[in-house]
Amino acid sequence: MREHESAAPIPPQELTPPTDYGQYVVDILAKQNQLTGNVDQTVLRNCLGLSSSFLMTDVTMNPTTGLASWNAGFNRLVDVMVALHRKGQLELSTVNAASKACSECWTVAGSWRNMEEVRQCVKEVAAKLQGLLDENGRTYGGNKVYTP
Template identity: 50%
Template sequence: MEMPAVQSTPTDYGKFVIKVIPRMHRIATTNAAAPSNDTTGTPSTSTSTPQNIIDQKVLRHCINLSSSYLVTDVALNPERGISTWFTGFNRLMDVVCALHARGELELETMNIASKACSECWSVGGCWKGLEEARDCVKEVATRLKKLLDENGKTYKGQRIYAP
């Protein structure tokens, strides 16, 4: 008896990231002015302003999946897998760079991004057909390196993950 061929749906890290990025956002309300010390009962003139905040825990989780998606994207879609994986990986690093520019990037997130580059570099060198991924990782790692302190080994004075 012959078993029917099972077709697996290719994974697509790029599509996954596009779906998750909006879910990373949460709105926090902050006071625009300091609380009033007025004891006469006059209402305070401070206003609340919504702030768009990225949940870096979700971001880190997505970044942690990068090496797994590298393998599955390419294994299930040899023609376009590197492209779909790099689209997702690069978009996440865009978010990391934007957080840095806003002064909001957490050390843990930078560590995870550095670790992901290292893992993807290793996967790219160990799995046949993934050599091209190393060029993509090099591009992302170069961008991340620009965020480091002048010594190239720390971020905001703290050591970061380095293989």
């Protein structure tokens, strides 16, 4: 290429839409309900396992509403757990997954500046989970719950 020739113009980049944990959770739960009519706790645990990743992407890709969407998704999952608990169907592995998710989200919030609000959200979710535990606050159905 000669000096006076210019390179081909670079096409504009399409922006990737921000992630939305709240919508993701609604979509997954709705699809699951359509297919089986039941809550597959393996799917629930997978959604819980993604909470810290969605926390990072929701908040960074959408600073104005990312925290709200992430919080909505996390709370919806725990609300489903509360419903399963009331029916006597909640599995210990799901409680453990939620406890681990809280721990991971707490760590993410502590690793970034200006994430105090996230820690408050995690505290609220953890309080809901605490309400599901046995009287001693450390077991569920007589079995030890994951603690970091």
